[in-house]
Amino acid sequence: xxxQWCLFAQWQVQAAMDSLSVRHIISATxxxxxxxxxxxxxxxxxxxxxxxxxGRLCFPVLSKKSDFQEKDTDTRLSQSKQRDRxxxxxxxxxxxxxxxxxxxxxxxxxxxxxxPLVIEEVEVAPPQANEVRxxxxxxxxxxxxxxxxxxxxxxxxxxxxxxxxAGGIVESVGEGVTDLKLGDHVLPVFTGECKECRHCKSEExxxxxxxxxxxxxxxxxxxxxxxxxxNGKPIYHFVGTSTFSEYTVIHVGCLAKINxxxxxxxxxxxxxxxxxxxxxxxxxxxxxxxxxxxVFGLGAVGLAAAEGARIAGASRIIGVDLNPARFExxxxxxxxxxxxxxxxxxxxxxxxxxxxxGGVDRAVECTGSIQAMISAFECVHDGWGVAVLVGVPSxxxxxxxxxxxxxxxxxxxxxxFGNYKPRTDIPGVVEKYMNKExxxxxxxxxxxxxxxxxxxxxxxxxxxxxRCIITxxx
Amino acid sequence: xxxxxxxxxxxxxxxxxxxxxPLVIEEVEVAPPQVDEVRxxxxxxxxxxxxxxxxxxxxxxxxxxxxxxxxAGGIVESVGEGVKDLKPGDHVLPVFTGECKKCAHCKSEExxxxxxxxxxxxxxxxxxxxxxxxxxNGKPIYHFLGTSSFSEYTVVHIGCVVKINxxxxxxxxxxxxxxxxxxxxxxxxxxxxxxxxxxxIFGLGAVGLAAAEGARISGASRIIGVDLHPNRFExxxxxxxxxxxxxxxxxxxxxxxxxxxxxGGVDRSVECTGNVDAMISAFECVHDGWGLAVIVGxxxxxxxxxxNPxxxxxxxxxxxxxFGNYKPRSDLPSVVEQYMNKExxxxxxxxxxxxxxxINKAFEYMLRGEGLRCxxxxxxx
Numbered sequence: 001x002x003x004q005w006c007l008f009a010q011w012q013v014q015a016a017m018d019s020l021s022v023r024h025i026i027s028a029t030x031x032x033x034x035x036x037x038x039x040x041x042x043x044x045x046x047x048x049x050x051x052x053x054x055g056r057l058c059f060p061v062l063s064k065k066s067d068f069q070e071k072d073t074d075t076r077l078s079q080s081k082q083r084d085r086x087x088x089x090x091x092x093x094x095x096x097x098x099x100x101x102x103x104x105x106x107x108x109x110x111x112x113x114x115x116p117l118v119i120e121e122v123e124v125a126p127p128q129a130n131e132v133r134x135x136x137x138x139x140x141x142x143x144x145x146x147x148x149x150x151x152x153x154x155x156x157x158x159x160x161x162x163x164x165x166a167g168g169i170v171e172s173v174g175e176g177v178t179d180l181k182l183g184d185h186v187l188p189v190f191t192g193e194c195k196e197c198r199h200c201k202s203e204e205x206x207x208x209x210x211x212x213x214x215x216x217x218x219x220x221x222x223x224x225x226x227x228x229x230x231n232g233k234p235i236y237h238f239v240g241t242s243t244f245s246e247y248t249v250i251h252v253g254c255l256a257k258i259n260x261x262x263x264x265x266x267x268x269x270x271x272x273x274x275x276x277x278x279x280x281x282x283x284x285x286x287x288x289x290x291x292x293x294x295v296f297g298l299g300a301v302g303l304a305a306a307e308g309a310r311i312a313g314a315s316r317i318i319g320v321d322l323n324p325a326r327f328e329x330x331x332x333x334x335x336x337x338x339x340x341x342x343x344x345x346x347x348x349x350x351x352x353x354x355x356x357x358g359g360v361d362r363a364v365e366c367t368g369s370i371q372a373m374i375s376a377f378e379c380v381h382d383g384w385g386v387a388v389l390v391g392v393p394s395x396x397x398x399x400x401x402x403x404x405x406x407x408x409x410x411x412x413x414x415x416x417f418g419n420y421k422p423r424t425d426i427p428g429v430v431e432k433y434m435n436k437e438x439x440x441x442x443x444x445x446x447x448x449x450x451x452x453x454x455x456x457x458x459x460x461x462x463x464x465x466x467r468c469i470i471t472x473x474x
Numbered sequence: 475x476x477x478x479x480x481x482x483x484x485x486x487x488x489x490x491x492x493x494x495x496p497l498v499i500e501e502v503e504v505a506p507p508q509v510d511e512v513r514x515x516x517x518x519x520x521x522x523x524x525x526x527x528x529x530x531x532x533x534x535x536x537x538x539x540x541x542x543x544x545x546a547g548g549i550v551e552s553v554g555e556g557v558k559d560l561k562p563g564d565h566v567l568p569v570f571t572g573e574c575k576k577c578a579h580c581k582s583e584e585x586x587x588x589x590x591x592x593x594x595x596x597x598x599x600x601x602x603x604x605x606x607x608x609x610x611n612g613k614p615i616y617h618f619l620g621t622s623s624f625s626e627y628t629v630v631h632i633g634c635v636v637k638i639n640x641x642x643x644x645x646x647x648x649x650x651x652x653x654x655x656x657x658x659x660x661x662x663x664x665x666x667x668x669x670x671x672x673x674x675i676f677g678l679g680a681v682g683l684a685a686a687e688g689a690r691i692s693g694a695s696r697i698i699g700v701d702l703h704p705n706r707f708e709x710x711x712x713x714x715x716x717x718x719x720x721x722x723x724x725x726x727x728x729x730x731x732x733x734x735x736x737x738g739g740v741d742r743s744v745e746c747t748g749n750v751d752a753m754i755s756a757f758e759c760v761h762d763g764w765g766l767a768v769i770v771g772x773x774x775x776x777x778x779x780x781x782n783p784x785x786x787x788x789x790x791x792x793x794x795x796x797f798g799n800y801k802p803r804s805d806l807p808s809v810v811e812q813y814m815n816k817e818x819x820x821x822x823x824x825x826x827x828x829x830x831x832x833i834n835k836a837f838e839y840m841l842r843g844e845g846l847r848c849x850x851x852x853x854x855x
Contacts, residue, residue, distance in 0.1 A: 198763075205763025205789055373783055383578075383585025389786045398780040403753055403773045406794025409585055414786025 096182050099172035100126050103133070107228065107245035108453045109235055111159045113151035116454045117244065122161075122235060124247040125227040127174035131220065132252050133227075134186060138268045139166035139243040139470045140444075141456040143299075144190075147394075148215060148238065149457075157218045160236040161228055163243030164190040165272040165467075167264030170255075177252045179423075185260040187271040187430075189422040190239035192253035206421045211253045213239060213416075221251060244453060246472050256426035259434060265447075266440045267430050269300075269467050272417075274443055275429055276390060277304025277366060279418015282312060285362040285388045289313035294352055294360040295335070296376050297367035298326040300443060300466045301390060303333045305364040310334025311437060318360065320348060320372075323463070332442050341375075349379035356381070363387040370397040377401055382408040389414040443467045479552035479562070480506050483513070487608065487625035488833045489615055491539045493531035496834045497624065502541075502615060504627045505607040507554035511600065512635050514568060518648040519546035519623040519850050520824075521836040523679070524570075524772075528595060528618065529837075537598045540616040541608055544570040545652040545847075546623035547644030550635075557632050565640040567651040567810075569802040570619035572633035586801045591633045593619060593796075601631060624833060626852050636806045639814060645827075646820045647810050649680075649847050652797075654823055655809055656770060657684025657746060659798015661692065665742040665768045669693035672740040674732055675715070676756045677747035678706040680823060680846045681770060683713040685744040690714025691817060698740065700728060700752075703843065712822050721755075729759035736761070743767045750777040757781060763789040770795055823847045829854070 103124045108117035127133045145162040148154070170184040180186065192211025199205040199212075210221075218236030219226050227249035228235040228242065242248045258267065277300070285308075287293050293309040295302050298321040309317045310333065319327065319335040327338045337355070341348040352375075353359045359381030365373050368391030377387040378401060387410065406412070420426055432438040446468035448455045459465040483504045488497035507513045525542040528534070550564045560566065572591025579585040579592075590601075598616030599606050607629040608615040608622065622628045638647065657680070665688075667673050673689040675682050678701040689697045690713065699715040701707070707718045717735070721728040732755075733739045739761030745753050748771030757767040758781060767790065773779075786792070800806055812818040825845035828835045836848040 202764050207763045207789055370783065383587045384582050389783060392787060393783050396782075399783040399786070400778050400780040403750060403769060403777050403779045403794070406769045406779070406792060407772060407796055408587060409794060409796055409799070412786060412792045414783070414789065414791075416787055416789060419789075 096171050103247045105246035107161050109159050110149055110162055113156050119451060120230055123229050127172060127249050128222045129175040130252050131174040131249050132177060132180055132255055133171045133247060133249050134168040135171045135247055136166050136168040136243050136472050138265045139163050140269050140467050141460055142272045146460055157236050160238055161242040161245050162238045164239050164241040165269055166243035167268035180257060185258050186255045187258055187426060188241040188243055188250050189254050189256055189271050190241050191417055192251055193421050193423040194253045206417060206419055215239060256422050258427050258430045262430045262434055265469055267433060269443055270429055273300045274304040275420055276418045277301040278308045279420045280364050280388050280390045280415045281305045281308025283419040284413055284415045285364050285386055287312045287314050287362045290315045291361035292316040292356050294318045294320060294363040294379055296320045296365045296372045298330045302366035305366055306333040306335050349375045352379040359385050361385060365389045365391055367391045368393050370399060373399055374401055377412050378405055380410050382410060386411040444469055483627050485626035487541050489539050490529055490542055493536050500610055503609050507629050508602045509555045510632050511554040511629050512557060512560055512632055513551045513627060513629050514548040515551045515627055516546050516548040516623050516852050518645045519543050520649050520847050521840055522652045526840055537616050540618055541622040541625050542618045543624035544619045544621040545649055547648035560637060564637050567636045567638055568621045568623060568630045569634050569636055569651050570621050571797055572631055573801050573803045574633045586797060586799055636802050638807050638810045642810050642814055645849055647813060649823055650809055653680045654684040655800055656798045657681040658688045659800045660744050660768050660770045660795045661685045661688025663799040664793055664795045665744055665766060667692045667694045667742045670695045672696040672736050674698045674700060674740040674743040674759055676700045676745045676752045678710050682746035685746055686713040686715050729755045732759040739765050745769045745771055747771045748773050750779055753779055754781055757792050758785060760790050766791045768793050768795055824849050
C-alpha cells in the first residue's frame with residue numbers, strides 16, 4: 001500500500017480556487033527580451049566537486065577562461081569581468097559567462113506517466129522578463145511530484161521536468177529583475193508572491209493572484225512557452241520550478257532569497273513540505289505554551305507540524321497514524337503519545353477527547369483523508385479548540401460535521417504552504433534553522449546523487465523515507 | 475432585606491400547560507432562593523424564538539407545565555445563602571447561560587461555555603436540589619433555561635444573573651439578555667470585521683439585524699443582508715444594511731451571487747438563520763485567503779454541514795459562536811454601557827409592547843413574522 005495517507009491533489013486546489021474565487025488577474029509584464037541567441041555548441045561545463053557538507057558552491061569552470069571564482073567563506077563573488085552578452089552592455093552588474101546563452105545541462109525528464117525518469121541533456125533558455133535562471137545544487141522529492149508523475153485523474157502533461165523542493169544559486173536574471181543577482185542563494189517555491197495583488201498585500205493570505213500554485217500549467221507566464229527543450233522539442237515545467245534539472249528558469253516571484261551561509265543541502269527541504277507543516281502549526285494553529293496538540297498523519301508534513309508544536313512549547317503532542325512503523329521516528333519530533341485509530345473500536349475523536357479531558361487544544365491534519373479531517377475537527381475541545389486542515393484531499397468527498405460542533409465554539413481553518421508568504425517569510429524560517437530553533441537534519445533520511453534520482457521515488461513509494469536529498473552535479 | 479425575604483411569594487405567571495397552547499396567567503407560588511440562588515422581580519421581558527421553539531415542543535422531550543421566558547430585566551428581591559455579589563435592589567439581567575467563574579471554560583479567555591451553568595434546555599429544575607421553585611397548589615411547574623422570566627417573580631442561579639448599571643432603562647436593555655447580544659457579539663467578538671471591510675449577514679430577524687448593527691459599529695463599508703422574506707428588507711437599512719439579496723431571485727447559488735458582487739467574496743459573513751444550507755452558503759461566500767464565516771443560528775438535530783475541504787485549504791476560516799461569545803457576568807455590563815453611551819442603538823429593535831396580560835400577542839406577532847422584539851411589561855405603566 002504505497003500511498004496511505006499522504007496524497008496530494010493540488011490540482012483540486014487549483015480547480016477549487018478557480019471556481020470559487022474571482023481571480024484578480026494581473027497580466028504578466030508585456031515586454032520581454034527577444035528569443036535567446038543561440039550559440040554554437042557551448043563549451044562543455046566541467047564541474048568541480050561540491051562540498052555537500054556545507055553546500056558551498058564551487059562554480060563550474062569553463063574550458064575557456066572562467067569568469068567564476070571558487071567561493072570562499074566570504075560568500076560574495078568578486079566582480080567578474082563583464083562580457084557583453086546581453087543588450088544591456090553598459091550594465092555594471094556581475095554576469096555569469098553563460099548569461100544570455102542557452103545552457104546545455106542534465107535534467108531528469110519524465111517522458112511518460114509512472115515511468116522512471118531519464119537523465120537527458122536538455123537546453124535551458126535564458127530567463128525572460130521577470131524570470132531568473134537558477135543553478136540547482138540540491139533538490140528533494142515531495143509527494144506532490146510523485147502524484148503528478150503518476151498522473152492519476154488529471155490531465156497529464158508530458159514530457160515534464162518535476163521537482164519543486166530545492167536550493168540553488170542564481171545564474172542569471174531576466175529584464176526587470178532587481179531583487180536578485182548572480183550568486184544569490186535561493187529556494188524556488190511552487191507558489192509565488194508578486195507583492196502587488198490583494199492577497200500579497202493582505203497580512204493574512206499567501207495566495208498570490210498571479211503566482212499561486214498551478215499544477216496544470218507547464219509553460220512560463222511571460223510567453224506561454226517552456227524554457228526547456230531537447231532538439232527543439234519542448235519539455236514542460238512543473239509548478240513553475242522544475243528542479244530536477246541542473247539549471248531551471250523560474251519567475252522572480254517564486255524565489256526566496258536566503259542567507260548564503262545556510263547549507264543548501266539542508267534548507268532545500270524548507271521550500272515545500274517542511275514549511276507547510278511547520279507553518280500550519282506556528283502560523284495558523286498557534287498553540288500556546290503548555291497546550292495539547294494532535295497531529296494527524298506522521299509523514300514529513302505531519303512531523304514538521306509536530307516540530308512546530310515542539311517549538312511552541314506544547315505539553316502534549318499526540319501523533320495519529322494508521323501505520324505503527326511511523327511512531328518510533330516521530331518521537332524525535334516531539335511527539336509524546338501515539339494513537340492508531342485501528343486499535344480502537346470507537347471513533348478516534350472520541351479516543352482523543354477521553355485522553356485529554358474533553359479534547360485537544362489544537363489539531364493539525366496532515367493526511368488529506370476526509371475522515372481524518374472530520375476527526376481532527378471533532379477532537380478539539382469545545383470553547384476554544386482550533387483545527388487546521390493541511391492535507392489536500394485526493395477525492396471529491398465532502399467534509400461533513402454537525403453544525404453544533406461549530407456552535408460550541410470550535411474553529412476550523414485550512415492552510416496552504418503553512419500560510420507563509422514565500423519571499424517575505426521563508427528567509428525567516430531559514431534563520432530559525434540557523435539559530436538552532438528549528439531542526440532539519442532529522443527530516444533528511446536519505447541522500448542520492450542525481451544520476452540515481454529514481455531511487456528517491458522508490459523510497460517514497462515504499463514509505464521508507466521522510467526526505468531524500470538529491471545532489472546535483474554528482 | 476425585602477419584606478418577603480425567606481417567604482413564599484404568590485404572584486402571577488404565564489404558564490404553558492401544554493405544547494402550543496396559549497399561555498395562561500395563573501397565580502403561582504415562588505419559593506425563596508436556596509444556596510447560590512437569587513429571587514428576582516421581573517419588570518420587563520421579551521419573547522425570543524427559542525421560547526417559541528420549546529413551547530412548540532417539536533422533536534424534543536417536552537416538559538410541561540412550564541414557565542418560559544429568558545430575555546428580561548429585573549430587580550433582586552432576595553438572595554440565598556452564599557450569595558455575595560448581589561443584594562436586594564440591584565438591577566439585573568437574567569441570562570439563559572451562566573458563568574461560575576471557576577471552571578476551565580470560565581477561566582479561558584476564549585470560551586463562554588461554563589461547564590456548570592451552560593445552557594440546558596432539558597432541565598426544568600434548580601441544580602441545588604433538583605426541584606422547581608414554582609408550584610400551583612403543590613404541583614410543580616417547571617423552569618426553562620434557568621430563567622423562567624414569564625413570571626412576576628422567578629428564582630435564578632447567581633451565576634446566571636448579571637448586575638448592570640441601575641440607570642439603564644430595563645424596558646430597553648432587557649433584550650440584551652439574549653438575542654441582541656448573540657448577534658452583536660457574533661460580529662464584534664468573533665467575526666471582528668475591520669473598518670471598511672465587507673460583511674454578509676444571513677437572516678434578517680432580530681439576531682441578524684443585531685449582527686448587522688455590530689458590523690455598522692465596526693465601520694464595515696458594505697453590509698449585505700440575505701433573506702428569503704422580502705418583507706424583512708424594509709427595516710434592515712436602519713441597522714446599517716447597505717444591500718439586500720434574496721436567494722429566491724437568483725438561479726445560481728447565493729454564494730456565487732455574493733462572490734460576484736464583491737470581487738471574490740465578502741471579508742466576513744455571519745449566519746443567523748439556523749438553516750444548514752444558509753450556513754454552507756455563508757461559509758462559501760467569504761473570500762479565499764482571509765475570509766471568515768461565523769455560524770450563529772441553531773440548527774435542527776439532523777442537520778449536516780458539508781463543504782468541499784478545499785474551501786478551507788485556500789484560506790477560509792469557519793467559526794461558531796454561542797451567545798456572541800459574551801461571558802454573561804463579565805461582559806454584559808459593558809454591552810449595557812455601549813448602549814448608555816449611544817454607541818449601540820437598542821430602541822430600533824423594539825417594535826411592539828404589550829402588558830403581561832396580553833403576552834400571547836407576543837407569540838402571535840412572532841409566529842406571523844411581524845416585528846423584531848415585543849417587550850412585555852410586568853408592571854402597569
